[in-house]
């Protein structure tokens with residue numbers, strides 16, 4: 001596999017970053033994951049815009065323009081012959097040469113790393129037909145979940161808690177209400193209404209979330225952006241999650257309780273179809 005590191009395209013075995021890199025020592029970096037379908041990037045603009053916002057919130061300068069980033073994404077997709085898969089991008093505050101809590105000089109060059117992951121049949125996975133089971137866990141992450149940092153240890157622990165419980169993922173709960181999944185936004189459907197937590201610093205502002213809610217409103221579905229509890233979710237007709245890699249993924253069980261009849265819901269399936277159709281049209 002060819003990867004990109006700080007201006008160079010290299011075989012992955014030759015790619016190197018410093019042990020003093022701030023992301024390695026302090027999780028001081030941000031990332032994006034963009035999916036590839038049919039060799040094209042889904043929602044690239046949304047991801048590039050969110051990256052800018054994450055960098056801004058951490059007082060980091062964008063080292064590359066949006067066009068330069070797009071070109072690197074495309075080059076890696078071409079070079080690695082990715083038909084369906086993902087492009088991972090990470091930008092860190094760089095490697096100032098020693099460990100210090102204070103940010104280094106703003107002229108310290110950031111570390112920019114991109115790599116691809118091939119996932120044949122990404123849009124057609126067995127999971128998307130069967131749905132996933134989730135458990136609820138307490139949300140113990142930090143308070144700026146709107147910034148897409150590489151500080152992913154709690155989501156990683158949550159995934160392991162889910163696995164140990166025989167489930168696929170965890171929904172995190174704070175003050176009695178669901179924030180989001182470990183790596184996705186969470187939704188329920190009651191009647192004709194889609195309910196998902198409102199945007200704030202408590203959740204990541206999903207690029208897939210923005211697109212799915214837009215398509216839902218265009219399809220005359222009702223959308224309520226507000227907190228909901230696990231009890232309300234268990235009594236819902238349907239549930240699902242969204243992310244760049246899962247698109248719209250049905251949830252069929254929450255803490256052991258079947259949602260609806262325990263199979264993926266019809267409205268969820270429709271939203272998945274609309275999302276995939278519409279986002280393929282704007283893929284670049």
Ligand code: PLP
Pocket residue numbers: 033180181182183184185203204205206207208209242243244245
């Ligand atoms: N919420 C969290 C915590 C995530 O990590 C992710 C994706 O990685 C999402 C939501 C979904 O965001 P997007 O749709 O932009 O992939």
